[in-house]
Amino acid sequence: MRIDIRLDPSELRGWQCEVVTALRARPGCDVRLSRGTAIAGLPKSADTLFWLERSLFHAEHGALATAAAWPDLPVADGDWSPDLRIDLCGDGTSEGTAMGVLSLRCDGEEPEAGALAAVLDERAPSMHTCLALDGAVRILSVWRPAVENRRSATAALGMLLGRAAHMLVHDAARLADGIPAGSLAAPPLPETLDRSAARFFTTSLAARVRNRIERQLGRAPNWFVAWRDRVGGDELPVIGPAGFRRLADDGQRFYADPFLWEQGGKRYLFVEEFPYATGKGVLSLSNIGSDGKATTPRVIFETDCHLSYPYLFEHDGAHWMIPETSSRRTVELYRADPFPDRWTLHSVLLDNVDLGDATLQKVGDIWWMFAGSRERWTSSWDALSLFRAPSPFGPWQPHPGNPVLVDLHAARPAGRILDIGGRLVRPVQDCDGLYGAALGFAEIRTLSSQTYAQTLSASALPWGDNSGLHTYNRSATLEVIDLFGSRG
Template sequence: MIIEFRCDREQPRLWMCRESLRVNDQDIPVQIAWITTSAPRPAGLDMLFELERIVLRKGKAGGADRVKPIPERPRAGSPDVVVDFTAAERDPSCSAKLYLRPRFNGHAGEDAALAAILAGDLPVIEIVNELDGAVMDRGHPSAEIAAGLSGGLDTVMARTLSMLPPILSGAPRLVPQLTVPALSSAAPNPAPFVLRGLATSIAKEIYRLCCYAPHWHIGWRYAGDTDIWRTGDLSGPAWNVLADPGNHFYADPVPVKWQGRTFVFFEDLDHRTNKGIISAIEFDGNGPIGPVMPVLEEPWHLSYPFMIEHNGELWMIPESTAHRDVPIYKCIRFPDKWERHSTLLSGLELADVTITQHNGLHYMFGAWRDGTGGYSDTLAIYYAEQLLGPWQPHAANPILMDRATTRPAGNFVTVNGKLWRPVQDCTNGYGAALGLAEVLELSPTTYRQAVRHLLQPGPLWTGRKLHTLNRCGQLEVIDGSRVQPKTTAFLTSLRSSGRSSQWDWHSALAKPIARRLH
């Protein structure tokens, strides 16, 4: 197979210099055809991108960086597949069997992607086969790592590239039905957008000087018959907040009852090291009792401690994307002694792994990432006959790219014979809201879901965000984030030294900045 990228000679970017695509576990070389187009360029764009590189990325290279000189590679011959990233007319003499054109909010070319970002959001990406007009795949990327205009373009193009191998593999695609926003006919001036982005970056740095960011905390209650799965909202008994020491945050709560005792396991991150471990605290029917205890630590970051009972044993699968694997730990002594048993999957980033059993098989869901782009927009599924594997990839992996419905947010539940799963809705930022999705179809070759309810922070849950939901018996747990000033001791020392007015200024500044950033 010969793959050819058609790219605009006037807009050569680092992301275009991809030498191969991995399709069906083979690296397929990519050749580039540089096309001269008449597309107008926004004034000063390269200068603005360079400013973002220096200020936002501290000089680090990014996919949107301009490359000089234009790289030339020997052509292997007439392409079998063309991926045309320009807005130019298709060459009618091209004999390629597949002619793919990425579209951004319905339009082709880099300028269309930039116009969508300048309008305030990353675009919906469609890969269209121009030979018959069929939409081969569609997705909406998340922007949690997209810094500035250049970072937004880098994220969009990284996700566009990640959509190509599944299409070229010939695997069945489950094209999601996403609303494609209309593209404004006016080309916004990028300078104000970039300058606002730089100002926001400075505000974030000031906020981080004053506060730990983000600072997650856990909410809990005994819900009775008014749990979220029955009501579809956050109503019912008031939520309590699990106390934390301030310089640690608690997130991803998972309650489990084992050997007659109930514990909530969670990510425990030390702000001073920015590294998470798994900790736990016991609940007695009225609330937490005893101290928080660390139960699992590795040299790398751990979070999202998914728990499952299997063959009379208790198992934990913590998120381990920093180690690029999916490990499974066996409980040796409950709750505080765990032994790594095996590795279920290796060599990949799969976040918030959550497993359910359905029609005789185990299904593993996770937010997949191929080293670039966002962390919360792409769903992958694996299946196995036994919990310990071997695990096989779903025929349509990655299943879908949609920041609003992809990333797991807690355990599956069955309500009135229907299978449901909570999902993170990252439309307005990572962990901003939580959806309740009904699983309509699940097999090794198919998957369909529909989000029926959306839960957002508000009067009933004053945490600024919401991205985990779990339950054990009557105990229901969620999480959120709040403004957390750095150390009570620091505040006390400032007040005692007579500089309280100075701190009050910092505190007053931090709160409105936090409201804007969250």
């Protein structure tokens, strides 16, 4: 496939070079460049803001780097006719192309201008890709990306532009692979607050000072686990403060990512334990007695990398666990030997991948893996990727549409998939403004080798002084969640 990427050499940044590099690396792609004039770049006030953050907080981001040289690639000339033109300036036309011109809009604006407005307003933007040909425009994809630090303009804008680069490469690759391009409705435009860079800096600086004082006084919030006797039957859960009891901690660690398992009259609560002294997660186990009392969690599994999200399942008469090991870019399968205190590595299911919260579901004869995914310069909070295999042991094949969903409100897994009257419902994280800010429950509508669709059916918000709620699991007699808040 012949691809012409239109760039402005005077406004060249790292995220644009990432588009060039990624597409150049794809087999069968002949990438050339053409020079254009950017119609909407970043204002001088943004450069001043980045300089202040770099000077005071050492903030930098590769997606915003301006020292990138003009890529060492051939320049498109009049004798070369591209199949697709990718317009990173805003001044490109589909003239002379077979498939048209691909571009990206952020809240209806050019990527950098739209993303900066969202950052200064401290809100999550919408991005969509457009394919224009002969005066007709189709919207190929609509994504709702997350940022992980809204108090840093450098980090937030870099993450949004990293996702913009990923989105353009994703859709260009699908066009190159001959995957039919649909047409979606444009996302609604936001009401912008039109905040200035100066105001953003002063408010973010005040927030940084306040957060530091809270940490020094030991009042900074963190995650904790709570459980209650199961309420209701197999319907969608109704989550609120009634009945939940907090799993006690000693202030030297937090507990999160709870999973339940019941057998032989015993009730097991598996959690991530994060000791502040080591800064590395381990997996721990608490027993919940018939009297409703929970034992102090004891460490049952520790490796040389951070562990979390102890997803458990039973297969072929054995107990299995897939903990999150994203820090070493693997998805690993462990077998209980014996259950529940000892776990032995069985196999590495996927390697050289950045996946979190892997969750399995068998549908018919196919095993599906749902996982939060991350690409270069993007958040791990907003993207869902799927894999399929004939058994939980693999071989696991990626879905051709990966990521099948980019939505900070409903992508990242938040617990075991629920079977509610034959309907499969995914607990999902809503990460708008905070990692795990709230819970959602998304019903899977379409799950096939080519497509995926879900509908958000219900949501649950944290209560009281808590500001996060990001896991839900249940067993025959218990329900368990985790919340983000103060120790009280």
